[in-house]
Every structure is written in C-alpha cells, then in structure tokens.
Amino acid sequence: MRVVAKFGGTSLGSGDRINRAADSIAAAVEAGHEIAVVASAMGSTTDDLLDEIKFEADDRDRAEIVSMGERTSVRMLKAALSARGVQALFVEPGSDEWPVITNDLGEVDVEATQARAEKLAAELDGVVPVVTGFLAQNHEGEITTLGRGGSDTTAVMLGKYMDADEVVIVTDVEGVMTGDPRVVEGARNVGRITVDELRNLSFRGAEVVAPSALSYKDDGLDVRVVHYQHGDLLTGGTLIEGQFNNLIDMQEEPLACLTVAGRAIRNRPGILADLSVALRDESINVDSVASGMDSITLYVNEDDSNRAEAVLHDRVVADEALSSVTVEDNIAVIRVTGGELPNRPGVVLDIVQPISDAGINIHDVITSATSVAIFITWDDREETLKIIQDQF
DSSP states (O other): OEEEEEEOTGGGSSHHHHHHHHHHHHHHHHTTOEEEEEEOOSTTHHHHHHHTOOSOOOHHHHHHHHHHHHHHHHHHHHHHHHHTTOOEEEEOTTSTTOOOEEOTTSOBOHHHHHHHHHHHHTTOTTOEEEEESSEEEETTSOEEEOOTTHHHHHHHHHHHHTTOSEEEEEESSSSSBSSOTTTSTTOOBOSEEEHHHHHHHHTTTOOSSOHHHHTTOOTTOEEEEEETTTOOTTSSSEEEESOOOOEEEEOSSOEEEEEEEESSGGGSTTHHHHHHHHHHTTTOOEEEEEEOSSEEEEEEEGGGHHHHHHHHHHHHHHOTTEEEEEEEEEEEEEEEEOTTGGGSTTHHHHHHHHHHHTTOOEEEEEEOSSEEEEEEEGGGHHHHHHHHHHHO
C-alpha cells in the first residue's frame, strides 16, 4: 500500500512519542508499504511561538516564525527513522522536493501542487519523505500557511495527489467516539463514519479531523484516525468513508408549513418533542423544523397537511400554553449542500440576496453546519433554483 501518515503535535510531543512514531513507520516500511509522513509541530509549539510574538509582525514574518515548530519536528523524526535504518529525508518549504504551493491569494495552486506531489510520489521507493505539515510556499518562494488544522489538510491533500491508498491521521484519540469520553460514560470508538457525518460533527466541535482536510478526500482514498499509542498505522481506529459532494437539490413534492404559536414556548422543555411525537404516532414525517420565541414551524409533505393540522390542533386545545395552529400549503424547498460552505463568509447572503433582488419572497431559511435550505412558494421554485445554480 501507499500510505500518507500524519502525526499530530501530541503524537510527537516528547522524545518517547517520537520513538513510538518512528517504530510504527519503520514497521510499515519493513512490511513493504510506501510511506510518506506529514509532521505537525511538537506538542503546543506553534501556539507557544504565536504567544511569544509580542510585537507587530506582518504575515510573512509570522509564517517564518511559526514554521520553526514543524521544521524541528521533521528533523527529529527523520533522525529517529535513520537510527532505525530507514532511508528518510525531511521536506520543508524551500527544498527541491517541496510539494504544497499557494497563489497570491494564499489559496492552494492545485495544478502546481499536484505536479509536485506526483514527483514526490515517484521517489517513494525505499525512501520516506517527512514533510512539514501546515506550511506552504508561494511562487516567490515565501512561506505561507494553510490555516488551523493545516497539517490534516496537508496529509489528505498529498494523499489525493500522490495517489495514496490511505491517509492515516495519528492523534491522541482512539478515533471518532460516540461521545466525549471526558463528559459521558461508556463512550466507544466508531469503527466507520461517512465524510458527511464527520464534517457536520467537526464544524460543531468534534476535533478529530480538520474540516478543511476532508474537502480533499474522494471515494478512492481511505482516511483512518488512530491513537498514537496503537503502534500500527494500518489497523484499528475509525475509517472515514465516501466523499463530500456539493449539491443543489430541489424537493420534488410540495410541502406544507404548520406553525404552532404559544407563550414563550421556546423556553418550555419538551414542547418540540410533544409535537413531534404526536405527528410520529400518525406516521407523519417532519421534513424540517424552525423555532422562534413564541412559535414552532414544522414542514411536512403537503399530502399529510390536513392530518398534521388535526393532530397539532388537538395538542393546542389540550395545552394552555399553546394558542393556535396555522397551515400554509404549496411550499417548495431548495437545499444547497457543500463542503466549502462553512468556510465561505457571507454564503447565506450570497444565496438570499439574488433571490430577493428577483422579487421572490423567502418563507424561511434553515441552516446547518454544511447546508442551507431555502423555503419559497411552489410557483417560484424553478426561478429560484436557476438563481441558486447560477450562484454556485
């Protein structure tokens, strides 16, 4: 197999951990695998360096300073591999083998990076390149950075462009867990998870793999997360499957919008569950939910609207805190889903502004970590779909 292994700061946080990392790499090489390594700065070196910049420094100088953490790591790990008889070389910005190139805007130059990564891949036979994570180099040779989580991005990007079979993210967790083990008892490892699931978790606080890295993953590239204590790069942990696809989807059937009003019901525990359970008991599926201080709006299939209204009306009559339920039919929903949406400032405005400019009334906007749902009148759906497609 051809594997890109990324070692995070905690997995390189001491001499003992560097030895453990070198042992796992040497074992994979001994087993006949082609290995390329991406190394983060040891421990919290990058944060420590940033904290010590108590003066005005431009972006170029800051990048030069923080690069010292990764530059040290690759030298330490290369030396540890050499001590084990593994032929290795450290690769950093400025070296002939350096692969990650950015343009004048600080964005990855895909064509240049892919060409350099392919050249690096051609030299893997018997040699382990140890590449600085997080860092990049522009066409003028100046050091740039890939932002927070940049070492993950380096690894998955190189895995894609070097035609690797798998990217292994070595970190201080067992992989993706069912919950935070520091908070909940009985949290266990999830053996497999999709990119869609993980990206939504990542944008909501799960610090496993940087969301920016997953945009480089495709169906042909496996990504695995393993604990540094595991000692085996090729087994265990969590396997991340699939790829994140950008998608504009228009629901084929019209929806009905049911709004239940009440006094400060948003602050009342269990009210949403009561309404949802009542609809579930009648086999009515809820497509989406939006809430305000004094109302809850539920979207259901239009064919179910009469039954849904009757069910919710019964709840209103039985609950003094609820005052009324209204129904509006002929609602369409268009969803924009994309891996880069959370990294695109103003993305909601980019969607709704041209719709507003066209004189189309938007009934609702519901957002999640990686999607935006636009609700409009059914008759406006085709024009709205064309506007959104033109934007994306």
